[in-house]
Amino acid sequence: MSERRKPYPFDQIEPKWQTIWEERQLFHALNPGEKNFDPSKPKFYILDMFPYPSGAGLHVGHPEGYTATDIVARYKRMRGFNVLHPMGWDAFGLPAxxxxxxxxxxxxxTTRANVAKFKAQLKRIGFSYDWQREINTTDPRYYKWTQWIFLQIYNSWFNAKANKAEPISTYRGPAPDRVRLAYVADVPVNWCAELGTVLANEEVVDGKSEIGGFPVxxxxxxxxxxxxxAYAERLLNELDGxxxxxxxxxxxxxxxxxSEGAEVDFSVAGIDDRGYKIRVFTTRPDTLYGATYMVLAPEHSLVDLIVTEEQWPAVREYRERAARKSDLERTELAKEKTGVFSGAYAVNPVNSERIPIWVADYVLLGYGTGAIMGVPAHDERDLVFARKFHLPIREVVRPFGGEDPxxxxxxxxxxxxxxIDGLPSREAIRKITAWLEELGLGKGAINYKLRDWLFSRQRYWxxxxxIVWENEKHRAIDQNELPVVPPPLDDYKPIGTGEPPLTRAREWVRYSDNALRETNTMPQWAGSCWYYLRFCDPQNDKRFVGEEAERYWMGGDKPGGVDLYVGGTEHAVLHLLYARFWHKVLFxxxxLSKPEPFQRLVNQGIVLGEDNQKMSKSRGNIVNPDDVIDQYGADAFRCYEMFMGPLEQMKPWSMRGVEGxxxxLARVWRLLMTENQAGEWELSTRLKEADPTSAQTKITHATIKKVTEDIESLSFNTAISQMMIFVNAFTNxxxxxxxxxxxxxxxxxxxxPHLTSELCQKLNSKFGDNVSDTTxxxxxxxxxRFLAEDEVEMVIQVNGKVRDRMKVSILATEDEVKSIALANARIQRLVNGKTVRKIVVVPKKLVNVVANE
RNA sequence: GCCGAUGUGGCGAAAUGGCAGACGCAACGGACUUAAAAUCCGUUGGGCCGUAAAAGGCCCGUGCCGGUUCGAGUCCGGCCAUCGGCACCA
Known part of the structure; x- marks a missing residue:
């Protein structure tokens, strides 16, 4: 790159102001109770999704949301808010x-080095973070409290009657370990041999690990x-607010x-009638009479008990094959339905009919009861299955229209x-459910797709x-033993058996003579589930967050505490759901003082490469902020990030755009500065303590209005447009x-912020007002009043087409406007020979003359 | 397959149901300059009529088809395309 002359000296201005801000700690937010804290100011908590500090450093996608929030943070400070605007690092995870x-x-x-790199990059952009509140999820002083929160969850149960979590000590039933919010279970998990770990469903994409793409x-x-x-209902309902x-x-x-429906018990018609019952879940109990067969998931516990002698080999073989199927195979083979007859029959409680029981893997153990009734006439999957295996199809619902039933x-x-004959479906569902309940054959039920959260990983980092294990039983270690710090290892490789790498640290694992430490670790989500709380009071070593600080920053009259949360859509489900869950438990x-963590959420769009493709190393289209800042400065970088287009939209990067x-910004600089003979910048002599003209006042106030409203609505691109219009208007x-x-x-x-701070300082040095810094x-x-005009230009339309314009006093009545429009020579010509049917007047905008033959 | 988002000049985009394309990029022309860069000024959706050239006039145009309305990029119905999510959830 050739050494171009800088259009204005941003390379000197920007480091200068960053140093000043750092020295003065201008963006440090005070907590209630601290010296100089001003309780009269309203609070505003504006949060970015904190990044995973990868070795690659930032690309221009990261700072898009960060710039947006920084603008809002700076704006809110100027509006007199106490602003909490922190940044930190989600640094546990697989890459390190x-x-x-x-x-x-x-x-x-590695984490330390990556954090240093990220932080330096962010600082160069001039973000107004309160760096005194920086946190790192891998810092023992932080994860001590992550572990502490886990213990709160472990030591709680969900009281369904109260619809909330309570300490396990209030639980009166037997076996409290079975109701804890954190529990141990033998579950079929997504095992990734390559990574040597279990993955959550959400981390498996198309049967492969989300990270690395290895088979699962x-x-x-x-x-x-x-x-x-346990929180499904509340997580669902409380989205509304x-x-x-x-x-x-x-x-x-x-x-x-x-999904709402009913659970219905079918008895098994065995020869020796052992009285087994199979419970199915259905959303359409009104189709019970159409059930012509039943299906159990291959893993269903009753399969063993009901299968007949002669069907046993076939069923066993089928189960084994199903168990071996990877997720990938399941997805790929989803179209072709498979199954095997168990030899047993179930009795339909509504009509005592015997229907065959099948075993098929299109029924999932994890949803509902793991068993369904097959109603081929009114369920697509059942229809496919029934046709394949020649099972009867019986119509029990007649469509309102003439469609094929x-x-x-x-x-x-x-x-x-x-x-229920003759009843419309909804009523039929209500009636048959009541009927089943009355006879003790079933009951109304609600099911959720949401599964419990698989919370352990076989990882080191x-x-x-x-938790420790003693006599095969888990128990919590004492709070004052926190944090539990992982031991250093020589070898971080997975063991391959599914045992976590921590197993290698024998000394560490031996907690006492008869107790061993749990060697699993928590998933990466754990740290990000509550970091927004820690930001309120990051140095507190007595509590995960101080009560007063939490009440202040996470308070307000809305259900959610964080006033604005900006981040990518990729976290739309997992992070946001998990964080809401933890928040509700703690609440x-x-x-905590509010039931929800994040009141307002905004997703920034993805920034594409110049080639309109997703940025990636392999495409070689990644833009590094450092390069942009070297060439054009941080202010230009920030403004371009915002000028590209609407925040929430996906949009391509353009270096030409940055140049624009x-x-x-250079025009702004040269508006106030001129270069003298010696090539030095000095204040323009055009600057005067003079009254602006009325046109200047008007555009100034129009700009205040537009920029204010646009920041409030996060329409930064149009705010910048308006400021360009302002500068254009003053250029000459x-x-x-x-x-x-x-x-x-x-x-x-x-x-x-850098450019304007510098210019403001220059103005102050000459005009000497008592203003320290624009920030x-x-x-x-x-x-x-300054925006209103005496006269407005109105458009005259004939039949909806613009034909002329006119200047009209804003005081003109509708009738006056009409007659001026009709008197217009051009309009007269166009209307000539036609009859005016109607005249529409939109005040200050237009007149539409409707005329025809 | 289901759900959601998007679709406007050469490009990024803007428009409480009321002048489509603000603002910026690119392009072109001009000024400044020995020259270039930078800067400043201007032109720039398409087609047609008009004129010596202008001035001026007309028509079309916001993915496609239809509707509501005096008036639709905007509202309603139906399609198409691109992107994202879910995907045997009974």
């Missing part, structure tokens, strides 16, 4: 561990689980997947169903569990009124 496996270097070392198989293992399903994009709420609703899954009229236990923005002005320039610098400050100034108010 993989690197450790390769190099033997401790993950903490199902395998039963003893795992820690968190009972998030949040200001989140509807699309994201919908994603969560679908993920939780509530076979395969009809909508609502209609119940037929061939004595108890994660939070160890504060129930009385540690950089030209704009003979006199630059100081007052207008000062206002403009404040408006531009959140976007280009500490008040946000200007606009006055509607």
């Amino acid at each position: 561990e993989q690197y450790a496996i390769k190099t033997g270097e401790h993950p903490a070392t 198989v199902r395998r039963p293992m003893r795992q820690w689980m968190l009972r998030i399903t 949040l200001d989140w994009p509807e699309g994201i709420k919908l994603l969560q609703r679908n993920w939780i997947g509530r 076979i395969g009809f899954v909508g609502e209609g009229i119940a037929i061939n169903s004595p108890v 994660g939070e160890p569990f504060p 129930d236990l009385g540690y 923005i950089s030209r704009f 002005a003979e006199t630059l009124p100081l007052s207008a320039m000062r206002i403009f610098l404040v408006l531009l400050n959140p976007f280009a 500490e100034q008040k946000w200007p108010d606009y006055d509607e």
Whole structure:
């Protein structure tokens, strides 16, 4: 790159102001109770999704959201808010561990280096984070409290009557270990041999690990689980009070997947009638009379008990094959339904009919009861299955329209169903459910797709569990033994048997003579589930967050505490759902003041490469912020990130675009500065303490209004457009009124803080007001009076087409406007020979003359 | 398959149901310059009529088809395309 002359000296200005801000700690937020804390100011908590500090450093996608929040943070400070705007590191996770496996270097070392790199990059952009609140999930002083929160979850149960979590001590039933919110279970898990670990469903994509793309198989293992399903209903309902994009709420609703229906008991018609009952879940109990067969999931516990002698070999073989299927195979083979007859029959409780019981893997053990009734006439999957295995098909719903009842899954009229014949589906469902309940054959039930959260990982680089095992039983270690710090290892490789790497540290594992430590670690989500709470009070070593600090920053009159949370859609379900879950547990236990963590959520769009493709190393289209800043400066970088287009939209990067923005900032600079003969910049002589013209006042106030409203609605691109219009309007002005320039610098400050601070300082040195720095100034108010005009230009339309314009006093009545329009020569010509049918007047906008032959 | 988002100049985009394309990029022309860069000024959706050239005039145009309305990029119905999510959840 050739050494180009800088359009303005950003390379000197930017480091200078960053140093000043650092020295003065201008962006440090005080907590209630601290010296100089001003309780009269309202609070504003604005949060970014904190990054995983990878070795690759930032690319221009990261700072998009960060710039948006920084603008809002700076704006809110000027508006007189106490602003909490922190940043930290989500630093546990697989990449550092993989690197450790390769190099033997401790993950903490790589993490430290990566954090330093990320932090330096962020600082260069001039973000106004309160770095005194920086946190790192891998810091023992942080994960001590992650472990502490786990213990709260472990020591709680969900009281369904109260619909909330309570300390396990309030549980009166037997076997408290069975109701804890954190529990151990042997569950079929997604085992990834390559990574040597179990993965959550969400971390498996198309049967392969999300990280690395390695094959994943199902395998039963003893795992820690968190009972998030207890909160399904609240996680669903309490979305309503949040200001989140509807699309994201919908994603969560679908993920939780509530469905209402009934559980119905079918008895097994065995020769020796052992009285087994099989419970099925259905959303359509009104189709009970259409059940012509039943299906059990291959893993269903009753399969063993009901299978007949002659069917046993076939069933056993089928089960084994199903168990061996990887997720990948299951997905790929989803189209072709398989199954095997068990030899047994069930009795349909509504009509005592004997129907065959099949075993098929299209029924999932983990959902509902793991058993279904097959109603081929009114369920697509059942229809496919029935046709393949030649099972009878019986219509029990007649569509309202004339559609074919076979395969009809909508609502209609119940037929061939004595108890509910002639009733529309909804009523039929209600009636048959009541009927089943009355006879003790079933009951209304609700099911969720949401599963409990698989919470353990066989990894090194994660939070160890504060749990020890004694006589095959788990128990919590004492709170004052926290944090549980993982031991250093020589070898971080997975053991391969499914045993976690921590097993290697024999000394560490031996907790006492008869107790061993839990060697699993927590998943990466753990640390990010509550970091927003720690930011409120990051140095507190007595509590995970101080009560007063939590009440202040996480308070307010809305259900959610964080006022604005910005991040990518990729966390729409998992992170946001897990964090809400932990928050609710802590809320129930009385540690928090609001039931939800994040009141307003905004997703920034993905930044694509210049080639309109997703940025990736292999495409070679990654743009590094450092390069952009070297060439154009941080202010231009920030402004371009915002000028690209709407925050939430996906949009491509363009270096030409950065250049355009950089030209704009240079125009701002040269508006107030001129270069003298010696090539030095000095204040323009056009700057005067003069009254602005009325046109100048008007555009100034229009700009205040537009920029203010656009920041509030996060429409930063149009705010910048308006400021460009402002600058264009003043570029050739003979006199630059100081007052207008000062206002403009404040408006531009959140976007280009370095440039505006420098210019403000230059103005102060000459005009000597008692103003220290733009970042500490008040946000200007606009006055509607200056925006109003005496006259407006109105459009005259004939039949909806613009034909002319006219200047009209804003005081003109509708009738006056009409007659001026009709008197217009051009309009007369067009209307000539036609009859005017109607005249529409939109005040201050237009007149539409409707005329025809 | 189901759900959601998006679709406007050469490009990024803007428009409480009221002048489509603000602002920026690119391109072109001009000024400044020995020259270039930078800067400043101007032109720039398409087609047609008009004129010596202008001025001026008309028509079409926001993915496609239809509707509501005096008036639709915007509202309603139906399609198409791209992107994202879910995917045997009974």
